[in-house]
Amino acid sequence: MIELKGISKKFGDTQAVNQVSFKVAEKETLVLLGTSGCGKTTTLKMINRLIEPDAGRVMINGEAITNQDPDMLRKGIGYVMQNIGLFPHYTIAENIALVPKLLKWDKEKIKNRTQELIQKLHLPESTLTMIPHELSGGQQQRVGLARALVTDPSVLLMDEPFGALDNVTRASIQKEFKALEELKRKTIVMVTHDVQEAFELADRICLMDKGEVVQIGTPKELLYQPVNDFAKKFLASQRLALEFKVVNIQDIWSYLPKEILKDGGSKSADLSIWEAMELLRNNDRSELLVTGNNKESKLINFEQLTKGFNQFQNGQVHE
Amino acid sequence: MNEQQQTLWQFMAGQSDKLLSQTLQHVGLTFISLLFAIAIGLPLGILIARKRKLSGTVLGIAGVLQTVPSIALLGFMIPVLGIGAKPAIVALLIYALLPIIRNTYTGIIGIDLHVKEAARAMGMSKSQILLKVELPLAMPVILAGIRTATVINVGVATLASFIAAGGLGEFIFGGISLNNTNMILAGAIPAALLAIILDALLSLIQKMNFKKLRKALYVFPVVILVLGAFYALPTAYGSTLTAGFTPEFMGRQDGDLGLKSTYGLKIHTIVISDAVMYKAAFAKELDVISGYSTDGRLKAFDLKILDDDKHIFPPYYAAPIVREEALKKFPELEKTLDLLAGKITDSIMTDLNYKTDYLHQQPERVAKDFLISNGLYKVAKNGHNGTVRIGSKIFGEQYILAEIYSMLIKGNTDYDVATKTGLGGTKICFDALTNDQIDFYPEYTGTGLLVLLQPDPKIAKEMGHDKEKTYAYVSREFEKNFKIKWLKPIGFNNAYALMMRKKQSKELNVNSISDLKNYLDKN
Ligand SMILES: Nc1ncnc2c1ncn2[C@@H]1O[C@H](COP(=O)(O)OP(=O)(O)OP(=O)(O)O)[C@@H](O)[C@H]1O
Numbered sequence: 001m002i003e004l005k006g007i008s009k010k011f012g013d014t015q016a017v018n019q020v021s022f023k024v025a026e027k028e029t030l031v032l033l034g035t036s037g038c039g040k041t042t043t044l045k046m047i048n049r050l051i052e053p054d055a056g057r058v059m060i061n062g063e064a065i066t067n068q069d070p071d072m073l074r075k076g077i078g079y080v081m082q083n084i085g086l087f088p089h090y091t092i093a094e095n096i097a098l099v100p101k102l103l104k105w106d107k108e109k110i111k112n113r114t115q116e117l118i119q120k121l122h123l124p125e126s127t128l129t130m131i132p133h134e135l136s137g138g139q140q141q142r143v144g145l146a147r148a149l150v151t152d153p154s155v156l157l158m159d160e161p162f163g164a165l166d167n168v169t170r171a172s173i174q175k176e177f178k179a180l181e182e183l184k185r186k187t188i189v190m191v192t193h194d195v196q197e198a199f200e201l202a203d204r205i206c207l208m209d210k211g212e213v214v215q216i217g218t219p220k221e222l223l224y225q226p227v228n229d230f231a232k233k234f235l236a237s238q239r240l241a242l243e244f245k246v247v248n249i250q251d252i253w254s255y256l257p258k259e260i261l262k263d264g265g266s267k268s269a270d271l272s273i274w275e276a277m278e279l280l281r282n283n284d285r286s287e288l289l290v291t292g293n294n295k296e297s298k299l300i301n302f303e304q305l306t307k308g309f310n311q312f313q314n315g316q317v318h319e
Numbered sequence: 320m321n322e323q324q325q326t327l328w329q330f331m332a333g334q335s336d337k338l339l340s341q342t343l344q345h346v347g348l349t350f351i352s353l354l355f356a357i358a359i360g361l362p363l364g365i366l367i368a369r370k371r372k373l374s375g376t377v378l379g380i381a382g383v384l385q386t387v388p389s390i391a392l393l394g395f396m397i398p399v400l401g402i403g404a405k406p407a408i409v410a411l412l413i414y415a416l417l418p419i420i421r422n423t424y425t426g427i428i429g430i431d432l433h434v435k436e437a438a439r440a441m442g443m444s445k446s447q448i449l450l451k452v453e454l455p456l457a458m459p460v461i462l463a464g465i466r467t468a469t470v471i472n473v474g475v476a477t478l479a480s481f482i483a484a485g486g487l488g489e490f491i492f493g494g495i496s497l498n499n500t501n502m503i504l505a506g507a508i509p510a511a512l513l514a515i516i517l518d519a520l521l522s523l524i525q526k527m528n529f530k531k532l533r534k535a536l537y538v539f540p541v542v543i544l545v546l547g548a549f550y551a552l553p554t555a556y557g558s559t560l561t562a563g564f565t566p567e568f569m570g571r572q573d574g575d576l577g578l579k580s581t582y583g584l585k586i587h588t589i590v591i592s593d594a595v596m597y598k599a600a601f602a603k604e605l606d607v608i609s610g611y612s613t614d615g616r617l618k619a620f621d622l623k624i625l626d627d628d629k630h631i632f633p634p635y636y637a638a639p640i641v642r643e644e645a646l647k648k649f650p651e652l653e654k655t656l657d658l659l660a661g662k663i664t665d666s667i668m669t670d671l672n673y674k675t676d677y678l679h680q681q682p683e684r685v686a687k688d689f690l691i692s693n694g695l696y697k698v699a700k701n702g703h704n705g706t707v708r709i710g711s712k713i714f715g716e717q718y719i720l721a722e723i724y725s726m727l728i729k730g731n732t733d734y735d736v737a738t739k740t741g742l743g744g745t746k747i748c749f750d751a752l753t754n755d756q757i758d759f760y761p762e763y764t765g766t767g768l769l770v771l772l773q774p775d776p777k778i779a780k781e782m783g784h785d786k787e788k789t790y791a792y793v794s795r796e797f798e799k800n801f802k803i804k805w806l807k808p809i810g811f812n813n814a815y816a817l818m819m820r821k822k823q824s825k826e827l828n829v830n831s832i833s834d835l836k837n838y839l840d841k842n
């Protein structure tokens with residue numbers, strides 16, 4: 001568990017971070033979201049003491065981080081840098097093995113763990129003996145991730161881990177990333193300025209502006225209960241796509257057709273509208289069987305789905 | 320002096336022992352000082368990369384040190400560190416320092432900040448970051464600095480021979496003073512090759528990629544140490560006394576070669592420049608030195624000349640040599656110059672030299688005092704009946720003689736005088752005379768014989784060490800070949816001589832070179 005209490009940091013005259021507080025629960029992923037220069041990176045670096053705050057306290061698992069030796073603290077926290085920051089004079093294998101070596105792991109263990117990670121991250125075996133220069137941007141970013149994950153730290157800090165990628169590559173890496181079993185066990189703070197990415201990966205989002213927290217909440221809360229104009233405007237341009245991702249079949253259950261068929265064995269109603277649409281579009285089928293919380297099932301087509309979603313939307317606005 | 324006809328190759332083959340030991344010394348000097356320069360420069364570079372505020376001061380000081388001329392730097396070292404290896408290594412170290420500090424500094428501050436931050440974020444300690452990230456990444460730049468320093472050191476190390484630290488400079492500067500091209504080249508070519516080879520090797524290391532570089536870096540310090548150790552090899556002491564000889568003396572038949580062949584003298588010998596030799600003898604760093612019998616420093620440093628009982632040093636009686644045309648043009652000249660004939664003995668000349676060299680009196684004043692005390696001084700007549708041009712070589716004794724002659728001419732004749740002092744060495748002075756640039760200058764019989772006439776060694780030997788025979792021979796030959804006349808000798812004999820501290824000579828009861836040999840054989 002990570003807890004920030006009233007953290008502030010000033011660089012010269014710039015108040016980079018001002019009175020930021022939040023809690024990240026065990027195994028939760030919190031995404032720091034905001035425009036460029038709003039203090040995301042600075043906030044993140046204060047969690048592993050790369051930057052010391054002017055005021056406020058940071059606790060990890062109930063202990064103030066200032067009580068720990070900074071080098072030891074950092075060895076226990078995975079960190080993915082905004083600029084990747086691989087060591088250009090080391091091979092990929094050596095880059096990944098760096099922290100385990102500092103922790104004096106034996107060679108066999110390092111080797112096994114490295115193998116495991118490059119498989120999980122879909123890095124070709126041949127890259128291990130290459131140097132960072134010889135890899136593509138996406139591969140480098142995966143190495144950066146492997147380096148942060150290698151000791152299986154319980155806390156992971158990631159600063160725009162997919163920032164340097166084109167949209168297509170980014171989407172696929174995000175998917176791989178989300179599917180990684182390891183990550184589900186970790187307490188993660190991730191920085192991004194990409195709203196889509198935040199909604200894709202976050203349990204909760206911390207929206208920041210000019211060094212301050214604007215709103216903290218689940219993606220759905222941010223969408224439907226924005227605290228102010230800034231929060232509303234921040235999501236406005238991509239609102240529809242976000243809503244498709246946030247709203248699931250269960251949410252619009254009551255707006256879907258009445259027919260109830262008894263034979264179960266279908267998709268869960270946790271499916272987001274976006275995912276349901278993709279299934280209907282890709283699989284050349286006109287209808288989809290979904291089962292709700294009350295074990296009832298409904299058969300829906302694309303038209304019914306959009307109609308139900310629209311009615312749900314209207315209901316939200318009128319609330 | 321048939322060395323001139325030898326090919327360079329013959330010379331190098333004949334001197335291969337010396338050449339090898341000088342080259343080893345040279346390499347050794349270069350690398351020992353490089354090692355120290357790295358040991359000092361690398362940490363300093365790291366320090367100022369950490370504390371940037373210091374960088375201006377440290378780089379400034381290192382920069383200023385580098386601009387001190389090398390000879391001057393070596394000179395400053397002697398009072399503090401004496402002669403030999405120590406001051407040479409320190410001087411070389413000082414020259415090597417700037418490129419190493421500067422490149423370490425720029426190499427480290429030039430590293431991508433993200434990479435440094437990544438290292439911190441991984442939990443590496445400061446020393447781990449330095450050793451595993453900063454130094455390896457800065458290494459190509461640091462190596463470039465070491466490369467520059469190495470090449471500088473190879474060059475400056477030639478000057479080490481001035482202060483008895485050996486190296487290829489012994490040949491180079493010996494060759495220059497002996498006017499022996501082969502000897503110069505035998506030192507200069509290996510020195511140049513050394514610089515080129517080391518530069519190329521280091522550039523290879525510098526261009527290696529990181530993986531290979533890491534391996535090379537383990538080997539590198541070992542290589543430097545081994546090469547540095549070369550320097551220690553040839554300095555095994557062979558005798559209880561130490562001699563310091565000038566590079567010129569080392570290469571002359573009437574010098575070290577004669578001492579070996581005629582006397583069978585075996586003494587541990589180091590090569591040193593004339594400028595510091597006497598001081599080193601006085602400071603008991605040297606026991607026996609080669610010098611000139613009328614040098615003022617003989618008196619200043621309380622030294623005694625050892626008797627040349629087997630006569631290997633030919634006589635060097637000084638006399639003015641004059642173009643015959645000038646004697647015709649200035650009829651009064653010969654008579655006037657002869658006023659000085661036989662007037663200056665060895666001890667008088669030593670005393671005069673002592674006054675200029677050691678008491679730093681002006682040559683004019685010394686000349687005037689001398690003339691007055693001998694009743695030869697006359698007030699200048701300020702005549703305008705033509706101008707006599709006097710030349711002199713570039714050392715104190717010749718300046719004094721030129722001044723004396725100038726005053727004699729001005730006081731006794733109606734001629735005006737122009738002095739052209741400081742005409743380099745023998746060759747330059749003599750060329751000026753034969754080319755009608757000057758009318759006369761003081762020359763020495765030995766020089767006239769061995770340097771200017773260079774007769775068959777047999778004739779030279781036959782001349783032996785007989786003052787009269789030599790004088791007669793050079794007079795005749797100069798007249799015949801150059802139309803130049805040797806006037807009457809001034810009196811003193813400025814020959815080569817071996818000398819010791821008076822006190823030591825008394826203690827050891829060594830008064831002649833044979834005594835010295837016997838003493839060395841017994842001890
Ligand atoms: N080391 C520093 N020195 C001075 N100012 C800094 C420093 N680091 C950050 N800042 C300033 O603090 C503010 C916040 O920077 P920060 O890097 O935290 O922004 P960010 O939200 O991560 O932006 P981006 O999305 O562009 O990475 C910016 O105005 C920045 O200029």
Ligand SMILES: [Mg+2]
Nearest residue numbers: 040041042082
């Ligand atoms: Mg940032």
